[in-house]
Amino acid sequence: MNNMPIPEGSGRRREDYPLITGRAHYVDDLRAGKERPAALHMVVVRSPYAHAEIQAIHLEDAQALPGVVAALPASELVETMPAMEGIPVPRKLNRPLRKPLATQRVRYVGDPVAVIVARDLAVALDARDLVDVDYVPLPAVVDPEEALVPDAPVLYEEFGSNLAFNTQVGGGDIEAAFAQAAHVTHLRMVNQRVAPCSLEPRGCLFDFDPASGELRAWLSSQAIYTARNTLATFLGLSREKIRVFNAEVGGAFGSKSAFVGEEIAAAALAVRLGRPVKWIESRSENLQAQTQGRGQINYIEAAYQVDGRLLGLKVRSIGDLGAFLANTTTMVPVGTASMLNGPYRIQAIESQVIGVFTNKVPTGAYRGAGRPEAAYILERTMDRIAQETGLDPVEVRRRNLITPESFPYTSLLGIQYDSGNYQAALEKVVELGDYAGWRAKQQEMRQQGHSRLLGIGLATFIEISGGAMGGPGMPREAATVRVRRDGSILVQSGVATNGQGHFTTFAQVAAAVFAVLDSQVEVQMNDSALPAFGIGTFGSRTAQISGTAVHLAAEAAREKVLRLAALQLEAAPSDLDVANGQVCVRGVPTRAISLGKLATMAEEQPELIEHEKPNPVNGALIEGLAAWSDFSPTNATVCSGAHLAVVEIDAETGEIHILQYVAVDDSGTVLHHHLAEAQVHGALAQGIGQALYEETVYSQDGQVLSATLMDYTLPNTQQIPAFLTAFVETPSPINPLGVKGIGESGATGAPPAIVNAVLDALAPLGIRTLDMPLKPERIWAKIAAAQAGNLSKADPLPPALFRTFKTNQEGGTSTFA
Template identity: 65%
Template sequence: MNKQHTLPAGLERRKEDYKLITGRSSYVDDIRPAAGRPPALHMAVVRSPYAHARVTAIHLENARAVEGVIAVYTGRELVQDLPTLQALAMPNMQMKQPERYPLAVDKVRYVGDPVAIVLAENQYAASDGRDLVDVDYEPLPAVIDPEQASELDAPVLYEELGDNILYRMPVQGGDINAVFAQAEHTVRVRLVNQRLAPASMEPRVCLFDFDGVSGELTAWISSQSVFQARDTLARFLKIAPEQVHVHNAEVGGAFGAKTIFLGEEIIAAVLAKRHARPVKWIEDRSENLQAHMHGRGQINYVEAAYTSEGRLLGLKVQILGDVGAFLYGVGPLLPTFTASMLSGPYRIQAIDCLVIGVLTNKVPTGAYRGAGRPEAAYILERTIERIARELSLDPVEVRRRNLIDPTDFPYKTPTGLVYDSGNYEAALDKALALADYDGWRKRQRERRSKGGDERMLLGIGVSTFIETTGGPSRPNAPQEAATVRILSDGNILVQSAVAHNGQGHFTTFAQIAAQVFDVPGSRVEVVLNDAALPGYSMGTNASRITQTSGVAIHLAAEAVREKALRLAASVLEASADDLVATQGRVIVNGVPARSIELSELARMVEVKPDLIEHDSPNPANGAPIEGLAAWHAFSPSGPAIASGAHIAIVEIDSETGDISIQRYISVDDAGRVLNHYLLEAQMHGSLAQGIGQALFEGVVYSEDGQNLTATLMDYVLPRSGQLPNFELDVVETPSPTNPLGVKGVGEAGTIGAPPTLVNAVLDALSPLGVKTVDMPLLPEKIWSLIRAAKIGKTKSF
């Protein structure tokens, strides 16, 4: 940040960091079964080396003979215990649902598809047994490219479906024909958002223990939602949710990929029930890159209608979503999320989009940091940049002419999405000033005017974008909830079932409660991550937690403070309206000598519970929250639309194709900012991942479906030395969707960085006539473009 900000006392550092950096915390792999339970069995997964094949025979004898191996299973042996996996679908979405089991039966459809399971007394025996499972395959033609997969003569993954098209969903608004008829210009672009691997430091891991006597399952997982995990496990094991006890250990990164179980975790839970013993599974890095969900994976065909002044009138878009080999969770919906956000921060009269979901012989795509939002921003920002280039206008000026005005909110887009608030031009103006945009343009003109064969090419990239964050609870689902309690020592206890995985929830929640009670953050204890806690949480995703659980904590804290004030009023013989809670006491305003400690009030309620009214978070049984406490649930009135303006200055070495980011400026609107330091941390992480997509990362498959990037030697993540010093700032337009006025910011960098950097690179290459390039912008790709342009050939990548 460019300025210093004040935090409540006791929260100068994140509350959660000390135990992490000193090794005092536990991840799932550190956890052992409870005392009195047998040691955990270890699970290993036999995976298909083929992208598409029939399984004709599986030979298990050698694996079963390995010392320490307890059991070996095939999909056919477990088919009765493993129900099919299902994907979510929108109400107006007619989507085919192919039958898919967590363990392949008869046919495999991607390299890494689970074929057999080995259970052993230790992980070494499990690995040895896995290596000795011999599978006979009948290879089938594979289809890897989604454009080829959508053709009628393509190899079909599921014969019962007839083709690989899962759905065709129109997303429309406005009179597109009239808009294109009146347009002075049109332009077409083809854009690719490549597949990405979430690549968290900790891969998937789980430990399940089923008690055959009580019929209860205890689960230790690394997850973004303990409630979704609980309900999924209960459904697959055919037991009540109350019989599943989920404990979320520390999560070593998630980024959307740990929102749901993909299949292996369900198999481990089923086998824990079958053997009545704990079962542990730890995914290795190659499995993680090869067999876990990927993000993005879209091809977009865009036609834009615009005026000679650069005003964008309408968009025709076809989104081809590479769903992968099967459907589960929100993966198939992500291209439709992209379609809903195609207006971005701009006034567009009409949008006509067709979303097509297509099956390919690759692992499925799912939610990865951004989840549909980066693709929408990329479509718009690349298109706006192309319009500016076609009209020989400054891309900033073209954006200005199209931005939604602050007086237009609430603003409804052609796709039906309602924007709650924003000031897009203010963010752009602040970013331009921080970047010295005009100064860099002047330097660029001076360098280009010298002529000659300039080695270092200077490029300036801009993007303005929106980020849909939060939103109401799902229909018929509970709201986010929290309990706040005053303890007998006067400290404040905050309880929420939110699953944290690096966002700083302990610090944010402590800050919210501390500010309500006017106490140091050190006097607030936060307990998270347990489905047994009162309340509910849909999970940590969609940049939503502060505006849902955070608001619930705020409201619960206000409610218990009011209870404390009313109780104190009876003790101090004063009106509650004249009382103030501060520094662990309730005082008579203006007469601090007349006061009572919060601790004393809490002890009074312990002795005489009927001194106050008690909340009940469970209407089914009416069980009250005990003590001087309050429970509150909250759901926002709608999504809070965050936004940002990013600028990148890059230099390209024309002899090597290497790209160097000279400066990166980010100005983001996250509504009312509660903690600037946590916002900065979120931006650093998301910008690093956005830069990774733009410059380095991409899952690459061979024509026969082999993942060529299944190690971190081949799948290139950005290193700290390759990242610039980020220059960050904010504008604050409070959201009316929640009492705190907050918006999310956790995915802003993954949304803004890819188009900003691609636009900067294309700007640097524009004197050579280069108009398009696909991510990642690898040096050899850029070098080839430069060489082709210099010898007079056009080339696209």
């Protein structure tokens, strides 16, 4: 596929002015309309137990409070609704029939059991305090390894255990690879649970008109068309009767890619009461009861030669799924397994993944969604090989990276790598980061016995973007582009934007096709009634898929412009140029006609243009100088990067300071450097947060110990360094723009780069393993243990539970042997 050159954008985002001036409207700022009554406020009654039977819910006192409109148990609201089911990955999977709210048994702290609706939020909160629920507490299990022992408390008796799935993937001859190896090393890694923690928690506003049967929804969402379809399914309404708007979205990071039960409940109440209903999640609710990211334990066996070449990789992974299957819960650990080839040439890979139910809120997609976990496994392994062979970590990576002439490349696990130059990114980060200079500085400090320990960490990684990783399908995106009477261009996209800069990017793409200024392009999105379509903004997919849909629609509209102009200018369309708001005969600039005049003619004399097929989204005839197009790629793209972190550790306190962070990324053709850098910076901050600070903590009985921002530690501006970013551009052949993803690379590269740097600093003490987050007390304790000679030297072998399951040839759910 030929790549279309797009003039590089570097100016300001057109989205920023309302944000920085306080004019942006988030869900909580909205009301249904001037003619509609003020919204009622919904609050949720949540379980204080991680596991319990519901005996009775006493709502009488709450219902009697003045201002309360309704107080309903979950069973009354959702009993007739279908079950919520996640993406069915793998194919053989124990899938609980979970209603949108908990009706008989609660399985995590924060599980919603009842709702209160009142005219005032304060009244609703007071009424919630008057609700009395009779629970019969049950034993809880929160550790995923303990959840699989034979006598563990079971969340779903119908399954007989807490096993959700047991699947195996691989490629190559693993036994031969290990037989050839000179050495085998063992590692155990924990990718701890983290909270997406967007600045704006979830929120929604629904308004149902009983007379027309129409429901309008204002959301903070990553996927408005998916939301519309979900509402239709659970409320029994036709999709045509539902219109979804996206308000400004204060961050999402995967957590708002699908509906949750509370949003379905609010919509059902709006239909039931015939009044607008609003639900705004509190921060404590967000930290306690919304899907969390990561949550994996990985056991690694790596077979390698004395020259550092990795031959074989065995990975045994436990996915902490939580209490039920949210939309992307199982896709993440399965996706991790599919990405274990990484950017390296490996002879054989074998990966077994076990998904486990625990009495915690479900895990799901969080920035990277399986790809950071795979990169962490590989990059920690590469540094371990360097340590054991005495080779430099850069050299180990050089010897293992897939070479540029190998593309397109098919991984052992079936992933198609479209393009890349991993060596170029590695050499660039080594040069920009002055790797040799830092190594010399480190050697000097060690010789001087300095109390501050200097460490240097690398990460070279890939990230599948724009398509399926562990889930099915290559979904499409659609857009409409129109030339208007004033000569401006209108772009209508199915995207649900949430901070990435899509208004700026799509204007740039359309402007390039018509050779006009970006300011002459208006972009509309965030409305399901637009003549467009999209499945959502996630997976680093929007610029390459939605952007291509905009590009193709603009090209089609431009062809209509040229055909109409050819009639007026008495020239062949191939002899015409479009630029600066007009069409002229090439070489004869005086023979010209404006875009605005052509658009007016097309609308007033429709017989002058060819009839278009109806828009497949809404069935409307595409009139005037407009065109609709969709795009579904033949394959995903694979972006990549090389990151370098330099840290300094105070050996007396365990405190870590990041001295330098350099990120070199390959996201194909970079359309807008300012936007691309902003995406890298934000993701790096989250990756550093996971490496050093963030962790969702549970007590043994399932209580959330990190349910406030006093307890859940986020990095602040003083803890995030200035970043040095650069790009290597290898255009993708998958789409005409040559674009790959960029939004999740920082969250993929930062955790292994930071952890490798810290372990490099501690290497002279014999410290080889650490689990994130690397908080000062954890570092201090490890240093103290090393100084006392109490470090464990045992190899972290996979636990027996992996041998107690049988896995069939196709993978999938198994039972105890």
